[in-house]
Amino acid sequence: MDILSILAESTRSALGPIAAIYALAAIGLNFHYGYTGLLNFGQVGFMLVGAYGVGISVVVLELPVLVGFAVGLLCALVLALLLGIPTLRLREDYLAITTIAAAEVLRLVYRAGFAEPLTGGVYGMQNLSAGFRSINPFDGGARYGVGPLSYNGNHLWVLVVTWGLVALMVGLTWMLMHSPWGRVIKGIREDEDAVRSLGKNVFAYKMQALVLGGLVGALAGCMLAVYQASIQPDQFKPQVTFFLWVILLLGGAGRAFGPVLGAMAFWFLMTFTDGVLRGFGSMGWLPFLSGPDYGAIQLAFVGVLLVLLIVFRPQGIIGDRKEMLINVK
Amino acid sequence: MSSDETSGTVERMAGAEPVPGSAKTDPILVADGVRRSFGGLKAVDVEHLQVQRGTITALIGPNGAGKSTLFNLLTGFDRVDAGRWTFEGRAINGRRGHQVARAGMVRTFQLTKALTRMTVLDNMLLGAGGQFGERMAGAFLRPVWREQERNNTRRAMELLERFKLVDKRDDMAGSLSGGQRKLLEMARALMTDPTMIMLDEPMAGVNPALVQSLLAHITSLRDEGKTVLFVEHDMDVIMGISDWIVVLAQGQVIAEGRPSDIRSNQQVIDAYLGAQEETAATGGSDDD
Ligand SMILES: Nc1ncnc2c1ncn2[C@@H]1O[C@H](COP(=O)(O)OP(=O)(O)OP(=O)(O)O)[C@@H](O)[C@H]1O
Ligand SMILES: [Mg+2]
Secondary structure (H helix, E strand, O other), rough: OOOOHHHHHHHHHHHHHHHHHHHHHHHHHHHHHHHHHOOOOOHHHHHHHHHHHHHHHHHHOOOHHHHHHHHHHHHHHHHHHHHHHHHHHHHHHHHHHHHHHHHHHHHHHHHHHHHHHHOOOHHEEEEEEEEEEOOOOOOOOOOEEOOOOOEHHHHHEEEEHHHHHHHHHHHHHHHHHHHHHHHHHHHHHHOOOOOOOOOHHHHHHHHHHHHHHHHHHHHHHHHHHHHOEEEOOHHHHHHHHHHHHHHHHHHOOOOOHHHHHHHHHHHHHHHHHHHHHHHHHHHHOOOOOOOHHHHHHHHHHHHHHHHHHHHHHOOOOOOHHHHOOOOOO | HHHHHHHHHHHHHOOOOOOOOOOOOEEEEEEEEEEEEOOOEEEEEEEEEEEEEOOOOEEEEEOOHHHHHHHHHHOOOOOOEEEEEEEEOOOOOOOOOHHHHHHHHEOOOOOOOOOOOEEEHHHHOOOOOOOOHHOHHHHHHHHHHHHHHHHHHHHHHHHHHOOOHHHHOOOOOOOOOOHHHHHHHHHHHHHHOOOOOEOOOOOOOOOOOHHHHHHHHHEEEEOOOOOOEOOOOOOHHHHHHHHHHEEOOOEEEEEEEHHHHHOOOOOHHHHHHOOHHHHHHHHHHHHO
């Protein structure tokens, strides 16, 4: 087992496009949960409509990729309104139940036989990134970077755009949350009746936060589509939302930079455990396990990580523990 | 002092009969047939109630009389089964909580609602109305709202000064004591610059020395022309500052009047004796 190459691979993964895409989706979730206190357990649903917005526009309707992004975002807007209008006036758990169900229903509908002409059904959609690559300023064939951190031009283009969007969204979060608007949003997280008693339309603010976070989630889905060049419905299982929650709690909910650190740490650890397991396997230390079992162990590892996090560092990597525990006095 | 107060009271409440549902000369709030039941329990059943503008009106009654429920109903935080009410002549029944607050009728809560993971100053600034920066798009235009924010901060600091919280401005509201949270909540409600303020047990848990200055604040609010409706259990406080007292028992208004009328009202004494002997006893003995 070569620990150095595992570390190099883990670093590559922490800085890779998937980490950036998860960071983006977790930024959306941070708007929902971290700042507004909305329990969204279906963030993957927003990613799904974003990804398929690009897929259907590019492949079926043969529209430019940027129009695909717009379609994906529009779908997310509609989804957020459909989720929010009936639930945001009710107690917070209604949104939680509705989002988890809606995301799963969406996946099942998009993979259903009747949807196949549009979505490709269980086979998903292919050849999605030609348009995106056609606006690539880098040379798709050339390699850039050094050592383990070198990428071909197409991947570099995805990386630059996705991390660029992440930076943009972190900036957006910071500006919004340091404004009077953000003050109302944080007030709602603390006690919405108090905010209402001061004359603020709490429902409208919650709706804005739900839409905003959903749009950022859809943007992550759009980037996933152009990065992979193909999408399958079963990529959008509930465990993606679970990973996003781990990322958010790991990095620090309610911090502009939390989701970014969380995503990097999460994908570093995921790749690292995978590498270590394979290393042990190849040395014959794991006689009862075969390759496919590693995935399950990795998932168990995420669960343990979450438990340890909640016990020892509930505020996440950059959260403020005093602030976190202030209600528990 | 007490004779001054009494003569002022008479003036402010001129022409009002001390009977349940009595008409006032200049009512700011008029409620009719307000009813709310929880299962079989009639929590609120108010036939007619008027609150005189520019006065301090106390809403009293034994525990479970329906005082807080009535507050919730009137301010749009709970739905009535039946009833209509007007504020400054405009019907506001059916309006939601934030709309009632914007109309100028602002309330506080019996169980204090400090926004714990926000600073005391941020709590206060949340009270200011009409903030451009509270619109989502406005959030990005800092130069546009900076001036407004500065003015609001100045106003917030003045109020914090009055409520002896100015040293705490940068502390998390969650680190305040129970009494300080009560003060913060009242100061925050005043940030909205309400026409009428409804306080649900504002003195509960506030230390006696501070109660005196709180009472002075409440009196000065009235003298500035605001209307105050407050729920309180301490008879000294009630008798000391109220221009008018409304007594609620089992959801109904059983008596109304000036402090002197209420003191001698047999029905009130019975209601209190029936529900909580001790309070009635201390209330009676304090009554020199
Ligand atoms: N949400 C609710 N569900 C069921 N019953 C309720 C609810 N809210 C209040 N009640 C009942 O309505 C009655 C009136 O309650 P309310 O809180 O208005 O009393 P109160 O006069 O404010 O009493 P206190 O002086 O103790 O604060 C009580 O009997 C209470 O049990
Ligand atoms: Mg009460």
